[in-house]
Amino acid sequence: MKALIERHLAAALAALKVSGLVPEDTQPSIAVTRTRDPSHGDFASNLAMMLAKPAKKSPRDIAAALIDALPENNDISKVEIAGPGFINFFVADSVASSVVANVLEQGEQYGCSKVGEGQRWQVEFVSANPTGPLHVGHGRGAALGATMANLLNAAGFDVQREYYVNDAGRQMDILATSVWLRYLSHHGEQFSFPSNGYKGDYINDIAQSLSSDAGTSLVHPAASVFAAVPDDEPAGGDKEAHIDALVANAQRLLGETEYLKVFDVGLNAILDDIKQDLSEFDVNFDSWFSERSLQNNVMQCVDKLDKAGHLYKKGGATWFRSTDFGDEKDRVVVRDNGQSTYFASDIAYINNKIERGFDKVLYVFGADHHGYTARMYAACEALGHSREKLTFLLIQFANLYKGGEKLQMSTRSGSFVTIRELRDEVGKDAARYFYVMRKYQQHLDFDLDLAVSQSNDNPVFYVQYAHARICSVLRKREQLNMSFDQAAGLAALARLKEPEEADLLTQLATYPEVIQRAALGHEPHQLTGYLRDLANGLHSYYNAHKTLVDDDELRQARLCLMLAVKQVLLNGLLLIDVSAPEVM
Template sequence: MKPELAALISEALEQLVSDGVLAEVPESAPQIDRPKDPSHGDLSCNIAMVLAKRAGMAPRELASQLIAALPDNALVDRCDIAGPGFINFFIYPGHHTEVVRTILESGAAYWRTNTGGGRRVQVEFVSANPTGPLHVGHGRGAAIGDSLGRLLEATGWSVQREFYYNDAGQQINNLALSVQARALGKDPNQPDWPADGYQGGYIEDVASAYLSGETVQAADREITGGRDPEDLDAIRDFAVACLRREQDQDLRAFQVIFDKYFLESSLYDSGAVEETVKTLQRVGHTYEEQDALWLRTTDFGDDKDRVMRKSEGGYTYFVPDVAYHHNKWQRGYERVINEQGADHHSTITRVRAGLQGLDAGIPEGWPEYVLHQMVTVMREGAEVRLSKRAGS
């Protein structure tokens, strides 16, 4: 109601200017407050006291003229003048319930707008590695990301929700080795357990399902356990699908649904990662030093240049991220929002620098990022450390 009343008061002030009572309408909007005592009205304004000296009249007299100049409206039932010149406004009783009628009549369309005009926006969120169950931090990301999607849809954007998961790289290899070790009858307490292996009880469950030939149906894949404990590739594929299924079940229970699942491995299979590196080399934003390939991220605002290809071989983690976001741009998303944990803060500059280095016409500051604070779990006043690798 305050904006509506402020507009009415502004119209009254313009009328007083036309009548010669005031020389000009003040630049600042009228200050409107809610009285502490309900008997003093629904809203109150001190504008007459503020402008009285300029008008050369007593505040109460100016207040009276301002009330008389108010335009006809369906908001204000009556006004009175209190104290040295406060104007108290009493709102029509029906106005308080009118919004309820409007909400009921509008239904799901209430407060929806077409600000987005049907333009496409992608929201990527959760994107948890399939190396273990989702935890409360992923739940926070799911809630924020899905809420962003709903708000964007309510304002006229065409929203695509995407889940990117790393089904390649060292962490997935550690997962496969851990499941294989369990399939071979080993446990984390034995000296030949994989050095960076995952120790949670779920690893034993995955190994048992693999050995029994269980068929796993995840949102984006179906796979049957190969039973052979020596087939590391088969174990890797099964373990990823198994943990993806569990993540899918948790997200569906949370009423979070994704439109697309994007696999990191597809970036390597399609040659997108190699092509990204070659493009950055071709346009002159890379150099070699100490047997490593570096990206001149300082050219794009980073505090130091970053290694792309390590001296021992293999790309650093932000290189496939650059290839992935280039893929998003190629898919026609003029707006992309990544919802991630605060621990991803340092990757923002690197990814944006890599995208700028491609000279592909990608705007500075693309993509957008929304970061949530990390979740701290407490038990009896002490922090509980969460670790998928330790199984806690």
């Protein structure tokens, strides 16, 4: 409808140019928007006001001329000039109500579009280090990433969801060493646990399973484990040096094979845990990409950059001249000790992603990564690709509140609320809904008490209740043995004349636009906002008018409308992976 009006306005504009009223060279963008106030019709355009200046006429005169030049169309019942020069379009009732038939015909496909057809996109999200369970901070990235992927999918994009597993590097060594130390404690060794080690209870659990796996075969006396290790922080030393020395000793004492065993037990236990948490959260990935699998490619990529002349040596290290591509300073890719940096892995990873043929790669990152994006763009361009291939969505942190108190979380100290605890406390539906209902650029205050409350305060229930209410009406119809004939109802849509019905029809027609906007703008909160409004429309209607009326024809029409609203509520909730209960 919107496109139709735009075409008509374009035709009218062309006519005015021919008649000389508007200069040939003016190229205004033709904007048609939905109106907020029904008295302004269904759609409005500001075209006349934009033409007023170049044409040197008053906006209202231009508007009148445009309207005269508009092609005839039966779908538009009235066109008016309003206010300073808006052109308001009133859509014919038959067109407005036809949306019901569209919804029922398309079912779960209603709202889907083909704007992204033929494009392969990757959405990478969560990608938390497998050093501990997912906490509520990761939850937001998980929920947003999953929903954005769903939305893009609905907009016709071919989407791959990927989790980048950081299964290499120092943090993982610290994890493996932490597990081993706990294991040693289980076997009676006495020592004080490093302050920079992983201290959560889950480390104990993993150590326990390592014990039942390996028995005492991995035990070494504490004295040798701590031999020549510099003091820890509490003893006045450096905690980083302390833990690094412990890692080195672990690797030396255990030998490569045994060390790797401990390492993998830790990694796999935690990764399995993460996978389970995510799947219970209805967050699913197509691909778990291992950082270790990239290791051979890292130096290849470094060579590639070197051959292209983007690297130089300084102070024993190899630097990438990222400032050539807009970064604020150059970055090290190979340290003076010969080890490649984490950034070097990321370069290889970018290269890998692009070689896999994605048209666009979306990174859903925590806002703390923002200093990182400039060098990522730089790397992408240095590798010979357009920076447009990368998009970073920087998610602001989520703060948890309980009883008015802000909860703290930190993986290292082991004091955090896990995503599992959150789910147990508020349920998956509320958690998923709350995570996406604010725009991602905004800090999210997650009120646990509100999410768990079964009251009208809770927006999740509000939307779900609308769905359940419709189901209840449908059940009641059967109980009362009232007839329902969908074809007859669709034929009688003209009977829907109440203002609440008109509102619902407009809202239903808006849904595909919302999905498209939410998908292309990566803004899931558009969808939750829409669902709230639609639910509100339904509740208002429900209170104002009875569906199961004796008038056969009217009842059939209203039932069709109810079915359509139910379908759209369901479609929207599916995109955020929230259930649509039939009974509440």
